[in-house]
Amino acid sequence: MTLTGSRPSPSAAGADRAPADDIIVDARDIHYTIGDRPIFSGLDVQVRKGRITAIMGPSGTGKSTLLRLITAQIQPDAGKVVVWGQDLSQINSREIYALRKRMGMLFQNGALLTDLSVFENVAFPLREHTNLSEPLIRTLVLTKLHAVGLRGAAELMPAELSGGMARRVALARAIVMDPEILIYDEPFVGLDPISLGVILRLIREMNEGLGLTSIVVSHDVQELATIAHDSYLISGGTVVATGTPQELAASGSEVVKQFMTGSDDGPVPFHYPAPDYRKQLMGQSPDEDR
Amino acid sequence: MNTIRSAVKAANGENLIVRFVRIVGQVTLFFGRLLAQCLPSLARPRLVVHQIYNAGARSLIIIMLSGLFVGMALGLQGYSLLQRFGSEQALGVAAALGLLKELGPVITSLLFAGRAGTSLTSEIGLMRATDQLTAMEMMAVDPMRYVAAPRFLGGIVAMPLLVAIFIAIGLYGTQLVGVQLMGVDTGSFWSQMQAGVDLNDVMEGVYKSLVFGFGCSLIAVYEGYHAPPTAEGVGLATTRTVVASSVLTLLLNYMMTAFFL
Numbered sequence: 001m002t003l004t005g006s007r008p009s010p011s012a013a014g015a016d017r018a019p020a021d022d023i024i025v026d027a028r029d030i031h032y033t034i035g036d037r038p039i040f041s042g043l044d045v046q047v048r049k050g051r052i053t054a055i056m057g058p059s060g061t062g063k064s065t066l067l068r069l070i071t072a073q074i075q076p077d078a079g080k081v082v083v084w085g086q087d088l089s090q091i092n093s094r095e096i097y098a099l100r101k102r103m104g105m106l107f108q109n110g111a112l113l114t115d116l117s118v119f120e121n122v123a124f125p126l127r128e129h130t131n132l133s134e135p136l137i138r139t140l141v142l143t144k145l146h147a148v149g150l151r152g153a154a155e156l157m158p159a160e161l162s163g164g165m166a167r168r169v170a171l172a173r174a175i176v177m178d179p180e181i182l183i184y185d186e187p188f189v190g191l192d193p194i195s196l197g198v199i200l201r202l203i204r205e206m207n208e209g210l211g212l213t214s215i216v217v218s219h220d221v222q223e224l225a226t227i228a229h230d231s232y233l234i235s236g237g238t239v240v241a242t243g244t245p246q247e248l249a250a251s252g253s254e255v256v257k258q259f260m261t262g263s264d265d266g267p268v269p270f271h272y273p274a275p276d277y278r279k280q281l282m283g284q285s286p287d288e289d290r
Numbered sequence: 291m292n293t294i295r296s297a298v299k300a301a302n303g304e305n306l307i308v309r310f311v312r313i314v315g316q317v318t319l320f321f322g323r324l325l326a327q328c329l330p331s332l333a334r335p336r337l338v339v340h341q342i343y344n345a346g347a348r349s350l351i352i353i354m355l356s357g358l359f360v361g362m363a364l365g366l367q368g369y370s371l372l373q374r375f376g377s378e379q380a381l382g383v384a385a386a387l388g389l390l391k392e393l394g395p396v397i398t399s400l401l402f403a404g405r406a407g408t409s410l411t412s413e414i415g416l417m418r419a420t421d422q423l424t425a426m427e428m429m430a431v432d433p434m435r436y437v438a439a440p441r442f443l444g445g446i447v448a449m450p451l452l453v454a455i456f457i458a459i460g461l462y463g464t465q466l467v468g469v470q471l472m473g474v475d476t477g478s479f480w481s482q483m484q485a486g487v488d489l490n491d492v493m494e495g496v497y498k499s500l501v502f503g504f505g506c507s508l509i510a511v512y513e514g515y516h517a518p519p520t521a522e523g524v525g526l527a528t529t530r531t532v533v534a535s536s537v538l539t540l541l542l543n544y545m546m547t548a549f550f551l
Binding site: 073097101103107108109111112114125173 | 417420421422424425426427428429430431432436
C-alpha cells in the first residue's frame with residue numbers, strides 16, 4: 001500500500017507499480033475548484049487495464065467529480081487527464097464522443113430514458129451508432145438483458161421498475177456496445193441485500209467475462225473489498241492512500257482507519273466547519289471574546 | 291450605511307447589465323448549436339413528428355375552446371359596435387381581419403407558451419435533473435440533436451397549424467353569434483369576408499405565427515436545457531418560459547404589426 005500525505009507526488013499514487021502501457025486512465029496533478037471550494041488539489045489516479053479500480057472516500061470528496069473529469073464532461077483547472085494516450089484537454093468534441101463510444105457508464109440512479117421501454121433503452125446506443133438489422137438488435141438487447149436477469153422485463157417502462165432493476169437495466173445498456181471501460185457511479189446506493197449481491201456479482205462477472213476495465217466509485221468499503229483489485233482513498237482533495245482493499249484495511253494511517261471502520265472520530269471531521277456550538281446556542285457572536 | 295447601500299446598488303446595476311449580456315450571449319450560442327443540430331435531427335423524422343404531436347395535437351382542445359370563445363366574444367362586440375354605424379353586415383370581414391392579423395397568432399402563442407412551452411421546459415429540465423441528458427452524452431449521443439432540436443422544430447411546425455385551427459374555429463364562433471344569434475345575413479357575412487381579406491392579410495398571420503413559434507420554442511427549450519437540476523430550478527425555469535414567451539410574443543407582435551402597416 002502507498003500512503004500519501006496531503007499533497008502526494010505524481011508517482012506516489014500507485015503509478016510506480018504499473019508499467020506505463022498498462023495504464024489506460026492517467027489523471028495527473030489534478031486541480032479543480034467549484035466556486036471558491038477546492039475539490040481537488042494535486043490528485044493523481046491511474047487505472048490499469050483489465051482491473052477493477054475502486055475510488056473510495058467520504059461523501060463530498062469529489063468521487064463523482066473525478067468520474068466527470070475522466071469522461072471529459074468537465075475539464076480540470078490544472079493538471080491533465082489522459083485516456084488511452086489522449087489528453088482530454090487537447091481533443092475536440094468529436095474525438096471525445098469517439099472515446100465515449102469505448103466507455104460505458106452506470107449512473108447512480110440508472111438515468112434510463114423515461115419515455116422509452118426497457119428494451120428501447122438498451123437498444124438506444126445500438127440504434128444511434130450502428131446500422132444493425134432489427135433482428136440483430138433484438139438478439140443483442142435480449143442477450144444483454146438476460147445477462148442482468150431482466151429479459152422478462154423488456155417491455156416494461158422505467159417507471160415500473162424498482163431501483164435495483166433500473167440499475168441492472170442501465171448496466172445492460174452500458175455494456176450493449178461492448179465498451180472497454182465500464183464506469184460505475186455509486187452502484188450500491190439504496191439497494192436491498194439481494195440486489196446489492198446481484199450488482200456485485202455482475203460487476204465481477206462483467207470484468208472477468210468481458211475483459212473490461214472497471215472503475216467503481218463508492219463509499220461502501222465492505223462491498224468494494226470483495227471485488228476491487230486496486231483502491232484509491234480520496235480525502236481533502238487528494239489521494240490519501242492507495243493499494244488493495246486488504247492493504248487499506250490493514251493500514252495504520254488514521255485517515256484510512258477512520259474511513260475503513262466508519263468512525264466519526266478522526267482526522268476527517270464529522271461536523272462541517274461551524275462557529276462555537278455553545279456561543280451559537282447562546283446567541284453570542286463568534287468574535288465576542290476577541 | 292449609505293456607502294454600503296450605494297455600493298450594493300452599484301453592484302446590482304452592474305450585475306444586471308453583465309447578466310443581461312451573459313444571457314444574450316448564452317442564448318445566441320445555444321441557438322447556434324441548436325441550428326447546427328436541426329438538420330441532423332431530421333435524420334430521425336419520427337422524433338420530430340412525435341414532438342409535433344406533443345406540442346400540437348395535445349394543445350388542440352385548449353386552442354379550439356379558446357378560439358371558439360374568442361370568436362363568439364368578437365361576434366358580440368363586433369355586432370354591437372358595427373350596429374351603431376348600420377354596418378353589421380361587415381362583421382365577417384372585421385372578425386376575419388382581427389383573427390388573422392392579431393388575435394389568432396397572439397392568443398395562440400400565449401396559449402402555446404402556457405401549455406406546450408411549460409411542458410417542453412419541465413420535460414427537458416427533469417431529463418437534466420435525472421441525468422438522462424448526461425447519460426446520452428456518455429453514450430456519445432448529443433442531447434442537442436436527440437432532445438432539443440426535435441422539440442424546437444416540433445414547436446415551429448405546430449404553431450402555424452394551431453393558429454390556423456384557432457382562426458377557423460374563431461370564425462365559426464363569430465358566425466355562430468353574429469349570424470345564428472344576432473341575425474346578420476349569412477351571404478353578406480361570408481361574401482364581405484371573401485372580398486375584404488386578401489392574401490397579404492393571411493400571410494401576415496402566417497409570418498407572425500412562424501416567428502412566435504420560433505421564439506416560444508427557443509425559449510422553452512433553452513430554459514429547460516439550462517434549468518438547475520432541482521425541483522425549484524425546474525419550477526423557476528418553467529415560470530420563466532411563460533413570462534419570457536408572453537412578453538416576447540407581445541413585443542414581436544407590436545414590431546411586426548408596425549412593419550406590415
